[in-house]
Amino acid sequence: MTETTQRRWWFWIGFGVITLLIAGGVSYLASSDPDGLDSATLQGCEVVESADGEELQGDCIAQHAEEHSLAGSPLADYALGGQDGTGGLAGIVGVVVTVLVAGVLFWFIARSRGRAPTQSGD
Known part of the structure; x- marks a missing residue:
């Protein structure tokens, strides 16, 4: 070599x-806390624990969000x-x-x- x-x-x-x-x-x-984009989309809503998990109450952009297709992936x-x-x-x-x-x-x-x-x- x-x-x-x-x-x-x-x-x-x-x-x-x-x-x-x-x-x-x-x-x-x-950080495990939400980033700026997450915080902005949650403005006007409150995250509430329910029997089904976390739910959003109020009026915010995040209520229209859907789960990503890779949300269950290993990473x-x-x-x-x-x-x-x-x-x-x-x-x-x-x-x-x-x-x-x-x-x-x-x-x-x-x-x-x-x-x-x-x-x-x-």
Whole structure:
């Protein structure tokens, strides 16, 4: 293995470690309180506990909101399986999946551009 190849591998290993540390660490610092958009859509309503869960009373934009089709997915609400305290792990899983999907796509793009174009009509 050449020195350039070794440096490249060490760069990617360092990049991966730092990325995972940031994803896992910063995810634990994320607020579970509603963000600005959520707060704005809830203006004019009150969240009330009922037998069926939380309900909105009043007049606000959020009353017209529907559940997202991926709301039951494993990484919904920035947690694994909806469990509290798993935000860091969900961040790490999200980064790993994103890097893998992007890596595969970039690999296919690089391979397709590396092929010589075929000549037609000669």
